[in-house]
Every structure is written in structure tokens, then in C-alpha cells.
Amino acid sequence: MKAQVFRGVNQLSYEEVPIPEIGADEVLVQVRVVGLCQSDIKKICYPLYEPPRIFGHEMAGTIAAVGERVQDWQVGDRVVVLHHIPCMHCRYCLNDNFSMCEIYKTITTTAGFIPSGGGFAEYVKIPGHIVRHGGLIRIPDHVNFAQASFVEPTNCCLKAVKKAQVTPGQTVLVTGAGPIGLMLIMLVRYFGARAIATDLLPSRINKALQVGAEAAFDARSPELVKNIHACTEGFGVDTTLLAVPSDKAFFQALDCTRKGGKILFFAEFPDEVEIPLNPNILYRREIDLMGSYSSSYRVQALAADLVFNQRIDIDTLISDRYPLRELPKAVEQARNPTPDTYKILIEP
Structure with a gap:
């Protein structure tokens, strides 16, 4: 063969x-x-x-x-x-x-x-x-x-959405609108939540809207955090699903996720990447960090x-x-x- x-x-x-x-x-x-x-x-x-x-x-x-x-x-x-x-x-x-x-x-x-x-x-x-x-x-x-x-x-994407406990009425930010990010958007919608997406390619931003995202933005926009807060009445998203291995996307997630919210790492980062983080951000804002593999x-x-x-x-x-x-x-x-x-x- x-x-x-x-x-x-x-x-x-x-x-x-x-x-x-x-x-x-x-x-x-x-x-x-x-x-x-x-x-x-x-x-x-x-x-x-x-x-x-x-x-x-x-x-x-x-x-x-x-x-x-x-x-x-x-x-x-x-x-x-x-x-x-x-x-x-x-x-x-x-x-x-x-x-x-x-x-x-x-x-x-x-x-x-x-x-x-x-x-x-x-x-x-x-x-x-x-x-x-x-x-x-x-x-x-x-x-x-x-x-x-x-x-x-x-199955892999569904596991992530389930682990993040996405429920009807929530707003979920999906970073990256490649095939995995698009599937996450579909699943977020399936469970009755609102999806917001980010990406670098205009075509993928448009695709995210086509598959059900209520809003989609260029991840490089200096107005990104402002725009996402505007979509959530200043509250911030309930959960962020990181579908790209980007430290910049992680810090955007911190800025866009509400107090008491969740950030889930779905994409695998290169082993050499280290992300400096003040633990008091998680402590004072009660942000849950989690990973979902396979x-x-x-x-x-x-x-x-x-x-x-x-x-x-x-x-x-x-x-x-x-x-x-x-x-x-x-x-x-x-x-x-x-x-x-x-x-x-x-x-x-």
C-alpha cells in the first residue's frame, strides 16, 4: 500500500x-x-x-x-x-x-x-x-x-466547550477563526451562548460571522478591547477560548474576560514560550485558567x-x-x- x-x-x-x-x-x-x-x-x-x-x-x-x-x-x-x-x-x-x-x-x-x-x-x-x-x-x-x-x-472542541461550562445566555470570545475556531463558534452557538471572534485575516473574520459569531474583529485593532466591552455592555465576556498559540491573544483575553470568568487554553503553545503573569490578576479578579487537550x-x-x-x-x-x-x-x-x-x- x-x-x-x-x-x-x-x-x-x-x-x-x-x-x-x-x-x-x-x-x-x-x-x-x-x-x-x-x-x-x-x-x-x-x-x-x-x-x-x-x-x-x-x-x-x-x-x-x-x-x-x-x-x-x-x-x-x-x-x-x-x-x-x-x-x-x-x-x-x-x-x-x-x-x-x-x-x-x-x-x-x-x-x-x-x-x-x-x-x-x-x-x-x-x-x-x-x-x-x-x-x-x-x-x-x-x-x-x-x-x-x-x-x-x-469531540475535541466539544470537550473544551463542556469543560468551560458554556451555558445559554453567556458571551464567549473565540480567539482565532481557523477551522478549529470556527467549530468552537458553532458549538458555542449550539449551547445557546453568544460568540465573538478575533482573527488576523479579513476572510476569516467574515467567515466567523457566517457561521454564527455575533461580532468578529481584527485581533490587531487598537480598539479591540473597547469593541468587545461594547458588545457586553462593559461587562466583558464570560469565557475566552484560546484557539491560537499566541501570548498576545492571552493578554487580550485577560483584558476582555469579566471578573469571575474563565480562560481556556485550547491551542498548544511552543514549549519555549513563557508568559509572565502577575498572580494577583487571577486572585483579585477570580479568573479561572484551564486547559483542554485532545x-x-x-x-x-x-x-x-x-x-x-x-x-x-x-x-x-x-x-x-x-x-x-x-x-x-x-x-x-x-x-x-x-x-x-x-x-x-x-x-x-
Whole structure:
């Protein structure tokens, strides 16, 4: 089969590799669509992982083979593949910190080499633990593979919105109106709250308004804080969701979030970034700082429902599709987006 093998920083090699052999409790899936995620781009462009690996994790496809002990699944079934499933019984899982679970971190889908997701290949192997514990979701007939590939990123965004306890009537600032920021806006609206967005690109500011933001501003505007306070009767937003790894965006969040409000870090910052902060700002204003990383098993069913029943407009987020052999070109476009670049899908 063909695969894009990570051979080092900024080195993707379009290669012929063996189709993974499956065990008795495993499943082989033919990948039909895999989303290009910002985390994939970081893994490819920075020295974070030892090669060789095959990345890619926002997967939808068709079951091509099943092990002899696999129940409830058969060849030809159309499925969403979730690349991580927690153990459900460790201390982290019992506290709903599923993404901190060691099983969640170490058992993953693979197309060969060091298991690393494996979606950037024609076929991917699903370990027995993931098969047995809800890591395959059947795709309804009316849903296409491109739409289905959004279940995993929707889960991640939904986890963040749930963790921030967004409720009807609140006002939420979303910094960054790329594909993730736009999805956060949709989810904020779904839960009955008002969304305000910021971005640097005029096209993304307009896109934020199109998907439901009540207001959207240029993040570089000297009037930004004034404008956001004007939208909230001088009160400030209840919650800020940081969808860009920017220290400037964080300090804007401090200025725009009301006393007693929340700031949630959704984007991953470069490790070398340090943000100086006077702790009395948090103490006196009772600002809650929190982070949300990866997905949550708790919201898996709701994420699938939101996508499959079109409760959020997934199709409007898709801007580009590339064949697998052009993955490097897709990565380059994601790193240097055009005004119309949003979600990029890869179709092996």
C-alpha cells in the first residue's frame, strides 16, 4: 500500500509499505478520508518524535478485514476510527481525565513503524482494545466520509466547550477563526451562548460571522478591547477560548474576560514560550485558567450526533482536498494559508 512516512523534520516520503497484518481481535480499515490536523503539522515540522512514523488520526473509512474473534463488525462497514480509547478504570479515567490515561496515550491505531495514528496511508490497523471499547463508530448511510472524518475534531472542541461550562445566555470570545475556531463558534452557538471572534485575516473574520459569531474583529485593532466591552455592555465576556498559540491573544483575553470568568487554553503553545503573569490578576479578579487537550470519551456519542445529524455545519469548514501523494503540499498550505484556507482533507 502507499503511505506518507515521516522520515525526519519536514521529511515526508511517499512510499510503498506492507499492509498491516491484523490479529484475531483487530480490524483493518481502508482509509477513505483523513483530516489534516494542526497536531499532525507540528509532528511533521518540529523535532518532537523519532522517525519513522505514519501520522494522521481524523479518519473515516471502510472495514477491509476483521480478525476471527471480532464481533459486531464485518467487511464493508463504513466507520469513523478513533485513534485513542482510555482504559476507563485508572485514577485519571475515574476523574474524567481520559486524555491523561496511560492506555489512551500508548495504544493507538497504526499503518506500520512506531504506532502513531496511521491515517496517512491506504490502510490502518485498529488494535483490539480500541475495537472492543467504542473506537469504531458506524457511519449512517446519509453521511459521507468527509463529513464523518470530523467526529474526532468535533469531540475535541466539544470537550473544551463542556469543560468551560458554556451555558445559554453567556458571551464567549473565540480567539482565532481557523477551522478549529470556527467549530468552537458553532458549538458555542449550539449551547445557546453568544460568540465573538478575533482573527488576523479579513476572510476569516467574515467567515466567523457566517457561521454564527455575533461580532468578529481584527485581533490587531487598537480598539479591540473597547469593541468587545461594547458588545457586553462593559461587562466583558464570560469565557475566552484560546484557539491560537499566541501570548498576545492571552493578554487580550485577560483584558476582555469579566471578573469571575474563565480562560481556556485550547491551542498548544511552543514549549519555549513563557508568559509572565502577575498572580494577583487571577486572585483579585477570580479568573479561572484551564486547559483542554485532545478528546473525551464522555462526549463521544454527542460529537457523533452533532456531525451525523448536521447540528453543526461541517461542510462549510472544508476548503481543500488533496490526494495522499500531495500531503507535503497540503501541509505547506496549512502552514501558509490563503484567505480561503480552512479545513484540509486528505483522500488516500
